[in-house]
Amino acid sequence: MESHLPKKGIFTASVLQNRKLGDKFYRITIELENKAKNVFSAAVPGQFVEIDVSRLALPPENHVPAQYADASQRNVILRRPFSFADIMVSDTSVVAEILYCVLGPATLRMKTLKTGDIVSLIGPLGNGFSIAEKKKTSILIAGGMGAPPLVHLSGLMKSQCKDMEIVVFVGAKSVSDLAFFDLKVDKLIKTKVSLGEFDKHKIKTHISTDDGSAGSKGFVTDVLKDWLLKNKPDAKETIMYACGPEAMLLASAALSSEFKIPCQVSLERRMACGTGLCQSCAVKCLNKDDGSTFYKLCCKDGPIFWSDEVVWE
Numbered sequence: 472m473e474s475h476l477p478k479k480g481i482f483t484a485s486v487l488q489n490r491k492l493g494d495k496f497y498r499i500t501i502e503l504e505n506k507a508k509n510v511f512s513a514a515v516p517g518q519f520v521e522i523d524v525s526r527l528a529l530p531p532e533n534h535v536p537a538q539y540a541d542a543s544q545r546n547v548i549l550r551r552p553f554s555f556a557d558i559m560v561s562d563t564s565v566v567a568e569i570l571y572c573v574l575g576p577a578t579l580r581m582k583t584l585k586t587g588d589i590v591s592l593i594g595p596l597g598n599g600f601s602i603a604e605k606k607k608t609s610i611l612i613a614g615g616m617g618a619p620p621l622v623h624l625s626g627l628m629k630s631q632c633k634d635m636e637i638v639v640f641v642g643a644k645s646v647s648d649l650a651f652f653d654l655k656v657d658k659l660i661k662t663k664v665s666l667g668e669f670d671k672h673k674i675k676t677h678i679s680t681d682d683g684s685a686g687s688k689g690f691v692t693d694v695l696k697d698w699l700l701k702n703k704p705d706a707k708e709t710i711m712y713a714c715g716p717e718a719m720l721l722a723s724a725a726l727s728s729e730f731k732i733p734c735q736v737s738l739e740r741r742m743a744c745g746t747g748l749c750q751s752c753a754v755k756c757l758n759k760d761d762g763s764t765f766y767k768l769c770c771k772d773g774p775i776f777w778s779d780e781v782v783w784e
């Protein structure tokens with residue numbers, strides 16, 4: 472989406488902090504090496520890095536959840552893709568935050584990173600979301616682990632687009648799947664949930680969980696549909712951004728077409744090289760002129776696509 476993207480490279484970063492959040496999430500804060508500062512200070516939300524975890528040890532056996540005991544033994548040869556939840560640029564440093572969910576051999580190893588450790592990463596990769604500065608309303612839809620790049624996007628939009636209304640919809644299976652740094656849930660009033668990342672920017676957030684353990688009960692896209700019907704935003708002045716599981720992206724694409732609101736989606740594919748060489752991350756796309764289909768690469772041409780260019784299968 473973005474046409475003036477920073478040049479990617481292989482860089483190192485030192486770990487400032489690797490904090491546990493809830494049962495399965497971690498937030499890692501890294502400081503980029505000097506020669507990466509210019510490159511990463513220009514990175515846009517939705518871009519990602521490929522992290523090398525091949526040399527990291529596994530955590531002690533009693534810190535490996537039973538369901539990952541077998542999978543954890545696999546060697547992790549390929550780098551793994553992660554987007555940013557934030558990039559903080561100052562005169563002296565560029566510090567990035569990655570929010571990750573532990574679900575396999577690579578992320579289990581990432582748990583062991585500690586302050587001062589050095590990681591190798593390739594990036595910034597992919598295209599990133601394009602901010603529609605002239606629109607009046609931006610609607611962000613985050614499902615499960617799709618939250619990080621949208622947290623990053625909302626912060627940037629808040630600082631760059633002073634008059635824009637930003638409305639965020641966050642959904643997850645259950646309260647323990649809400650992957651946020653600063654989650655406040657009133658145990659008695661389950662609908663009273665507050666997400667610090669958005670609160671600090673004074674952004675309206677609508678939260679839902681499939682099981683009703685926090686926020687409204689139901690799918691995030693159902694909550695969004697109710698909101699669209701009630702608030703009737705002007706389609707020409709509105710844009711949607713979605714990141715999350717494929718089924719949620721498909722439902723967002725359907726709302727985009729029903730309400731005629733353009734929508735950018737962040738797609739996930741298994742990625743090997745992350746740079747357009749191995750062709751493992753194909754996304755079937757539609758040629759709107761003649762209805763034919765063709766393939767784009769999620770790592771290079773994406774991961775951000777317009778929802779109506781994707782052939783949803």
Ligand SMILES: Cc1cc2nc3c(=O)[nH]c(=O)nc-3n(C[C@H](O)[C@H](O)[C@H](O)COP(=O)(O)OP(=O)(O)OC[C@H]3O[C@@H](n4cnc5c(N)ncnc54)[C@H](O)[C@@H]3O)c2cc1C
Pocket residue numbers: 519542547551552553554555569570571572573574575576577578579616619620738739740741742774
């Ligand atoms: C562009 C991009 C950005 C990402 N950003 C984040 C992020 O900010 N935070 C985060 O926690 N994760 C993110 N991911 C997913 C992350 O890369 C995987 O969770 C990680 O590679 C898992 O590695 P593992 O070895 O621990 O688990 P694996 O054993 O490799 O995977 C565990 C399970 O997750 C599924 N899975 C893994 N990667 C993908 C994928 N790319 N698409 C669909 N299913 C997958 C596998 O099928 C398997 O069921 C992102 C992926 C992409 C493509």
Ligand code: FES
Pocket residue numbers: 741742743744745746747748749750751752768769770771
């Ligand atoms: S991951 Fe290799 S081409 Fe996309």
